[in-house]
Every structure is written in structure tokens, then in C-alpha cells.
Amino acid sequence: MAEFRIQPFSDSDIDDAHDLWRNVEHLGISAADATPDLQRFLRANAAFSFTARAVSGPGQGVLNGTVLAGHDYRRGYIYHLATRGTQRRQGLASALLDASLQALAGANIRKCHAFVFRDNPYADLFWKQLGWQRRDELDVFSREIDTGSPSGD
Numbered sequence: 001m002a003e004f005r006i007q008p009f010s011d012s013d014i015d016d017a018h019d020l021w022r023n024v025e026h027l028g029i030s031a032a033d034a035t036p037d038l039q040r041f042l043r044a045n046a047a048f049s050f051t052a053r054a055v056s057g058p059g060q061g062v063l064n065g066t067v068l069a070g071h072d073y074r075r076g077y078i079y080h081l082a083t084r085g086t087q088r089r090q091g092l093a094s095a096l097l098d099a100s101l102q103a104l105a106g107a108n109i110r111k112c113h114a115f116v117f118r119d120n121p122y123a124d125l126f127w128k129q130l131g132w133q134r135r136d137e138l139d140v141f142s143r144e145i146d147t148g149s150p151s152g153d
């Protein structure tokens with residue numbers, strides 16, 4: 001089994017994260033994932049967001065997993081939990097999620113939500129295995145807000 005280092009997600013990880021996310025299924029990438037928007041997210045949420053890089057072997061240094069997490073002082077939110085296809089079922093996503101949940105607990109956040117596409121075949125198995133509860137009574141409503149500016153800043 002490969003060894004990984006879990007570290008806070010920094011601005012210098014963004015290009016590698018984009019590369020990983022482009023190659024991972026069931027992840028919704030949007031304009032909010034543009035580099036300036038992610039940098040802004042990380043300024044507020046660097047303490048809760050993590051990456052996993054291989055620490056040995058031929059793939060040493062390769063970014064193999066990410067999680068973005070943050071909170072609004074009330075609830076925590078998880079985004080872009082993803083692991084490289086060749087590195088799955090080794091506990092990598094569980095470890096990334098643990099790191100975020102521990103950090104959120106340290107900020108006194110007692111509940112966390114994750115948004116997951118319905119057609120993701122592993123979602124039920126993955127989240128339920130880790131003790132997360134599916135919320136059948138909830139739907140998500142979204143709309144654009146006009147900021148008068150094309151970017152997130």
C-alpha cells in the first residue's frame with residue numbers, strides 16, 4: 001500500500017487539484033473552481049481543506065486526493081472529496097475526510113453536510129460506511145446572484 005501525506009490545501013496545490021478533478025468522475029466542477037475563487041475559498045477555509053500526496057515510490061509527490069471543507073459558524077460543508085482512480089480503496093478519502101472533520105470539530109462545528117450527485121454509484125456505500133446519513137427529506141435549490149463582476153473577487 002502506498003504511503004500518503006495529508007497536508008493543508010494551499011494555493012500551490014490548485015493546479016494539481018484541477019488536473020485531478022478533470023480526471024475524476026461524479027465531481028461537479030464549476031466557475032467557482034476557477035483559481036481566484038479557490039484562492040478566496042482557501043483564505044477563509046485553509047484550516048479545513050486538505051490534500052494527499054504520495055510520499056514514496058515512482059509517484060512520489062503526486063497529488064492523489066483532495067477535500068475542500070469549510071463552515072459558516074453553524075454547519076460544516078464538504079466539497080470535492082476525490083481520490084485518484086489508481087489509488088482507491090486504501091482509506092485515502094476516509095483519511096482526508098477525518099482531517100476535515102477533526103478541524104471542523106476544533107472550530108466547534110457539530111454537524112457537517114456533503115452534496116453528492118444522485119447518479120454517483122459509490123456514494124451510498126462510501127458515505128454510509130463512514131456513518132453519514134442520507135437526507136431523503138431535503139432537496140437543494142440554487143440560483144445565480146449577480147455580483148456585477150465576472151470573477152469571484
Ligand SMILES: CC(C)(COP(=O)(O)OP(=O)(O)OC[C@H]1O[C@@H](n2cnc3c(N)ncnc32)[C@H](O)[C@@H]1OP(=O)(O)O)[C@@H](O)C(=O)NCCC(=O)NCCS
Pocket residue numbers: 024025026027079080081082083084087088089090091092093094095114115116117120122123125126127129
Ligand atoms: C468516493 C471516493 C472519494 C472514495 O475514495 P477512496 O479513497 O477509495 O475511499 P476509501 O478507501 O476511504 O473507502 C472507504 C470505504 O468506502 C466504501 N467504498 C469506497 N469506494 C467504494 C466502491 N467503489 N465500491 C464499494 N464501496 C466503496 C468502502 O466501504 C470503503 O472501505 P473498504 O475499502 O475498507 O471496503 C472515490 O471513489 C472518488 O474520488 N470518486 C469520485 C469522486 C466522488 O464520487 N466523490 C465523492 C462525492 S463528493
